[in-house]
Amino acid sequence: MADQFPEFDVLIAGGGNAALCAALNAADSGCSVIVVESAPEWCRGGNSRHTRNLRHMSAAYPEDEFFADLHRVTGGRTHEHLARMTIRASANCLPWMLSHGVRFQKSLAGTLHLDRTNAFFLGGGKALMNSYYQAAARRKIRVLYDAEVVDLEIETGRFRSARVRMDGRDLEIRAKALVAAAGGFESNLEWLEEIWGPPARNFLIRGTPYNKGRVLKLLLERGAVPEGDPAQCHAVAIDARAPKFDGGIVSRLDSVPLGIVVNRHGERFYDEGEDLWPKRYAIWGRLLAEQPEQIGFSIIDSKALGCFMPSVFPAVRGDSIGELAAKLELPVDAVCSTVDRFNAAVAPGEFNHGVLDGCRTHGLPPEKTHWARRIDQPPFLGYPLRPGITFTYLGVKTGPGAAVAMQGGDVPSNIFAAGEIMAGNILGKGYLAGFGMTIGTVFGRIAGREAARAARQ
Ligand SMILES: Cc1cc2nc3c(=O)[nH]c(=O)nc-3n(C[C@H](O)[C@H](O)[C@H](O)COP(=O)(O)OP(=O)(O)OC[C@H]3O[C@@H](n4cnc5c(N)ncnc54)[C@H](O)[C@@H]3O)c2cc1C
Structure with a gap:
């Protein structure tokens, strides 16, 4: 029998960049927020803690050039409307990040070709994540570490609660809205093997061992519309x-x-x-x-x-x-x-x-x-x-408001997604350096804001 937990306005599944951007924006909208991170505190932050930079639109790097770069690497496998919206929103990411404690530095040797297009985090992704967790603590956002979302109660397309495994016990956490920001499934070796066969056993995973795709699988099983090629990964x-x-x-x-x-x-x-x-x-x-x-x-x-x-x-x-x-x-x-x-x-x-x-x-x-x-x-x-392996491409389909599209669902959703778990909507193939953090920051902020709106309704 699952333990009971108080109800929150917004539950965030995941503890990387997209999750924290969503958590901070939801809290700034006046909501009670809980972040459920499967990693222990010392290695919180998912793959985001390995990053160095974020690609952003600016006077030196205008929308059309940014979009042309994205179009080239994806071979056209991108939703232009969502992509252009993301690119335009990237123009105001830096001030928001600064206001939440992130600091920037000049690009380092070996990355000078990205000087015009990408902003580099002072201290890398680890420092960025630490800044966001500190900002979360100042806002009294509750964070559970070593806590894995193992089930989602979703009825007729609406999220009710999450089952969270912690210290060998299951807690039931109810919330008025869910933000799924739990990354891809690149560290799930069995899932990789289903796609690539036995050679997958010899792959190395560049990032966190905690991105096993459990939240993604649960959403797909509960009727979320898939997006992105399940047979592809960035390696x-x-x-x-x-x-x-x-x-x-x-x-x-x-x-x-x-x-x-x-x-x-x-x-x-x-x-x-x-x-x-x-x-x-x-x-x-x-x-x-x-x-x-x-x-x-x-x-x-x-x-x-x-x-x-x-x-x-x-x-x-x-x-x-x-x-x-x-x-x-x-x-x-x-x-x-x-x-x-x-x-x-x-x-x-x-x-x-x-x-x-x-x-x-x-x-x-x-x-x-x-x-x-x-x-x-x-x-x-x-x-x-x-x-x-850097990341996988399969995710859930979302619109510009970060709401997860549910099969046959016309009820307004209280389920939102941000980051790698929905990046396939924009990055259907290939990779553009720094764009993973752009998608996570832009959609994390949107998901947090929209989840707060859904929670208030
Ligand atoms: C080595 C490396 C370098 C990179 N460098 C860059 C770069 O410089 N710029 C860039 O833009 N991109 C870079 N990327 C890609 C970038 O890391 C991702 O695009 C980005 O971090 C995705 O953010 P996210 O928040 O969606 O996922 P993540 O940061 O991976 O966060 C996912 C979170 O979900 C948690 N989680 C997973 N399952 C569960 C569950 N069931 N319950 C609870 N929590 C769960 C994980 O513990 C983790 O905290 C790099 C990737 C790697 C591996």
């Missing part, structure tokens, strides 16, 4: 030595375009120099997922040092390619012959890793079409790579 190449969960940004590795990538058999499998790295690095997660044992190895020589952001783990080093291959536990003869064939195919050219320089190979399957330089200057360096 990048990360250092294979990263932990299973929560490795964060420091396990990212940018050395791929500067050398070659071989698989477990010591063979190349894709053009490492296809396009500028920020545009292409997302496809490497999928490419690695298709390789034997879902692993690859980035191999460079000392000429590449200083041209890329290293991962937090030191490179494996060898004075010869053979020594490096042995240390990486790869078949030595196969790697030496792959490097020899690559070096022989490199055509003369003017190397410039800042542009598509046309330095390429000729007659090599697969060709390397840019930044191809002979790998011949010791020490030789290698990094093991695995697919690192």
Whole structure:
């Protein structure tokens, strides 16, 4: 039998950026608010605590350019009305964030290309989340940690209460409105395996282990209309030595375009120099997922040092390619012959890793079409790579007021969604750096305001 808890105006499921933006706005509208966060206090804040920046519209980055960027990365899989509304609303995110304690800093080395379009959080996402939790405490918002929403009572499309598991006991918490801000399902390994099959067991999850998609699944089971491709996730190449969960940004590795990538058999499998790295690095997660044992190895020589952001783990080093291959536990003869064939195919050219320089190979399957330089200057360096999942795309359908669309439902909803759990409405495919936090901030604020309105009715 579930324990009883007092009724709140607004219950927020989740404890990341979208959740806290919703909680603060609902409290600022005069509501009693409870935040239910499944993580313990020390790792509260979901994937949002791993972030560094937010993309926002400004005089230097107008709406049409922002929308064109979004249209390009999604291949048109976006709802233009919602997308443009989000973009316009992003113009006033910074003052609101400042007024809730967030501070900004200049972009750091390696991210200067985002200087015009993105605002960087001083102290990163962790400091941002701490500021929001402090602002929540000042507003007397109740926060439950180590508290997982395990069931939702929804009758004829209206939310009544949530069952929350804490300390092995179930509490029933009633509220007049619900904001679902519990992220995607990227840390639910069984769910990933249903989609990707056994290779999913070798994926690393870049963010929190708490985004298991339980709230998403409950909403879909209770009649919420799905949005976003269930079979897609955003995956990048990360250092294979990263932990299973929560490795964060420091396990990212940018050395791929500067050398070659071989698989477990010591063979190349894709053009490492296809396009500028920020545009292409997302496809490497999928490419690695298709390789034997879902692993690859980035191999460079000392000429590449200083041209890329290293991962937090030191490179494996060898004075010869053979020594490096042995240390990486790869078949030595196969790697030496792959490097020899690559070096022989490199055509003369003017190397410039800042542009598509046309330095390429000729007659090599697969060709390397840019930044191809002979790998011949010791020490030789290698990094093991695995697919690192950032987020999933399946979510619930919402309109501009953040209300969750329910199957056949024409009752005004008291269920709202914000952040990753509904991002598929706008970001149907691909990724635009900093846009996850834009969606969470814009829709979190809307969801908080609308949930407060629903609670008052
Ligand atoms: C390494 C990394 C770096 C990133 N960098 C950036 C960046 O710089 N800029 C950017 O815009 N985006 C970035 N992203 C994407 C960004 O993290 C997400 O878009 C954003 O954090 C989503 O916010 P959210 O509030 O929806 O989800 P989250 O912040 O993930 O929050 C979800 C919350 O729900 C809780 N939860 C889950 N299930 C339950 C349940 N059943 N009951 C209760 N609580 C539950 C979780 O504990 C968590 O607190 C990055 C992602 C990663 C992994």
